[in-house]
Amino acid sequence: xxxxxxxxxxxxxxxxxxxxxxxxxxxxxxxxxxxxxxxxxxxxxxxxxxxxxxxxxxxxxxxxxxxxxxxxxxxxxxxxxxxxxxxxxxxxxxxxxxxxxxxxxxxxxxxxxxxxxxxxxxxxxxxxxxxxxxxxxxxxxxxxxxxxxxxxxxxxxxxxxxxxxxxxxxxxxxxxxxxxxxxxxxxxxxxxxxxxxxxxxxxxxxxxxxxxxxxxxxxxxxxxxxxxxxxxxxxxxxxxxxxxxxxxxxxxxxxxxxxxxxxxxxxxxxxxxxxxxxxxxxxxxxxxxxxxxxxxxxxxxxxxxxxxxxxxxxxxxxxxxxxxxxxxxxxxxxxxxxxxxxxxxxxxxxxxxxxxxxxxxxxxxxxxxxxxxxxxxxxxxxxxxxxxxxxxxxxxxxxxxxxxxxxxxxxxxxxxxxxxxxxxxxxxxxxxxxxxxxxxxxxxxxxxxxxxxxxxxxxxxxxxxxxxxxxxxxxxxxxxxxxxxxxxxxxxxxxxxxxxxx
Amino acid sequence: xxxxxxxxxxxxxxxxxxxxxxxxxxxxxxxxxxxxxxxxxxxxxxxxxxxxxxxxxxxxxxxxxxxxxxxxxxxxxxxxxxxxxxxxxxxxxxxxxxxxxxxxxxx
Numbered sequence: 384x385x386x387x388x389x390x391x392x393x394x395x396x397x398x399x400x401x402x403x404x405x406x407x408x409x410x411x412x413x414x415x416x417x418x419x420x421x422x423x424x425x426x427x428x429x430x431x432x433x434x435x436x437x438x439x440x441x442x443x444x445x446x447x448x449x450x451x452x453x454x455x456x457x458x459x460x461x462x463x464x465x466x467x468x469x470x471x472x473x474x475x476x477x478x479x480x481x482x483x484x485x486x487x488x489x490x491x492x493x494x495x496x497x498x499x500x501x502x503x504x505x506x507x508x509x510x511x512x513x514x515x516x517x518x519x520x521x522x523x524x525x526x527x528x529x530x531x532x533x534x535x536x537x538x539x540x541x542x543x544x545x546x547x548x549x550x551x552x553x554x555x556x557x558x559x560x561x562x563x564x565x566x567x568x569x570x571x572x573x574x575x576x577x578x579x580x581x582x583x584x585x586x587x588x589x590x591x592x593x594x595x596x597x598x599x600x601x602x603x604x605x606x607x608x609x610x611x612x613x614x615x616x617x618x619x620x621x622x623x624x625x626x627x628x629x630x631x632x633x634x635x636x637x638x639x640x641x642x643x644x645x646x647x648x649x650x651x652x653x654x655x656x657x658x659x660x661x662x663x664x665x666x667x668x669x670x671x672x673x674x675x676x677x678x679x680x681x682x683x684x685x686x687x688x689x690x691x692x693x694x695x696x697x698x699x700x701x702x703x704x705x706x707x708x709x710x711x712x713x714x715x716x717x718x719x720x721x722x723x724x725x726x727x728x729x730x731x732x733x734x735x736x737x738x739x740x741x742x743x744x745x746x747x748x749x750x751x752x753x754x755x756x757x758x759x760x761x762x763x764x765x766x767x768x769x770x771x772x773x774x775x776x777x778x779x780x781x782x783x784x785x786x787x788x789x790x791x792x793x794x795x796x797x798x799x800x801x802x803x804x805x806x807x808x809x810x811x812x813x814x815x816x817x818x819x820x821x822x823x824x825x826x827x828x829x830x831x832x833x834x835x836x837x838x839x840x841x842x843x844x845x846x847x848x849x850x851x852x853x854x855x856x857x858x859x860x861x862x863x864x865x866x867x868x869x870x871x872x873x874x875x876x877x878x879x880x881x882x883x884x885x
Numbered sequence: 886x887x888x889x890x891x892x893x894x895x896x897x898x899x900x901x902x903x904x905x906x907x908x909x910x911x912x913x914x915x916x917x918x919x920x921x922x923x924x925x926x927x928x929x930x931x932x933x934x935x936x937x938x939x940x941x942x943x944x945x946x947x948x949x950x951x952x953x954x955x956x957x958x959x960x961x962x963x964x965x966x967x968x969x970x971x972x973x974x975x976x977x978x979x980x981x982x983x984x985x986x987x988x989x990x991x992x
Contacts, residue, residue: 523953534968541974544978550974551914551972554968555917555984558918558921559908562927566931569931578953
């Protein structure tokens, strides 16, 4: 049926947030005083950012996979398939939850700047570009649109020393990893003669790399550099050292958005890059499987061990996010048909539980500063029981205690690692999760069994948008744990959209 | 593959090495930024060199790489703008662009 509608729809998950974000930026000067209106427009736009890919995903069966041809170069650069649309929904959810947290937090931190709303839209647009393509150039563009917006969002509290320190660290490390990405892509391009993942796959399968005498070396070096660049972005050990500083220094709603959104986008790209682009030859795929195994093991162990000694909850959650990146890397190692659904399911659960936990942390502010020391949390049960129980749900889920979502997603990754023939890594995952239980439970014990130590100067007040975020996250975390099949079953069809060339 | 291409690739690898080594031990945020620009330009040089010799249409080689370079240049400019703005904000606060002043966030 109507062919043209279908073409423009392909790019809609990206076009919508990009255009809406730019329009919002135009309205910022006019609505500088009318904060509520600007915020309302932002939230409404972000709701539609979720609705557009959901609608497309719902109807995808009737159209097949959408594809759009970028006319000028005669290449297919934008695509909308089950993987990209599922992740697009997730980015919208992360953006929406972060937008709900932002105004009150930034106001209390005296760092309210309305530009943060358009920047959120632009970084969501960057994420949708990244996952909605098979082309390395588009992946690079999307990653940069996402990152550059996030650098600014981190530094939005530019009068606070910690805020600007986080922004500068994130920027320097992010730009450094961009250098690796560009050089790695250049080498991959030289070795295979294509920027398109399917072109790369067929060149790799033929074993006839583009530039004859150095082809193999270039291919491996390029692959290594690209993996390093993405390891920086997801915070895998040994490229994780920016994570705790940036997570702690950035405004908490931005941290929540960054933790959930960036991770989902980077893993979406890794799924495509590794499974579509670099899996057509056993010789090549065995090497990235080895590299990722080492990264995954180091990330799981060091992330969890470093979290043990943290006294600030934001830093603790940062190391926990490093550890979760390790579990997700393990999910990448599984073969396509089981691995993809598990990774996307894990990202879904992770989005809700981590944003929920950061939402609780965002409530703890004292005179404009983060009051996220563990001692601020002790005795929370007697001061604000509902908040304590809410935080307990997220912490138990991050630990991986049934019946929370965090258990189910760890369990499916564990099983797929066993089935993929990585029993040692599965064992490391089990041990790492047990170590992890200690520091999550430490916060729990402080909240429920210790008397209040360090009183905040003001009463704990949970603003109503934050209540919405907490309610949504709790319900989603629990439901995904009890009824995972309602999400896992549709996700299991994703792998078809990544299926290899014949 | 021609000698010129090999030479360009070697130069790009050397540039990439200089950029990487320039980032690691530096203390000035501006010098780090400059080293990162060198890394990006190493990537650009490699892309152009490779793109010229890959089989394409009309004797031009494959144009994908050339187009990519234009995008990288634009992105690098945007990145430098944001980076310098952040460095400026740091300077306003600390009167220094030395990354040694960044030590609030430590465990």
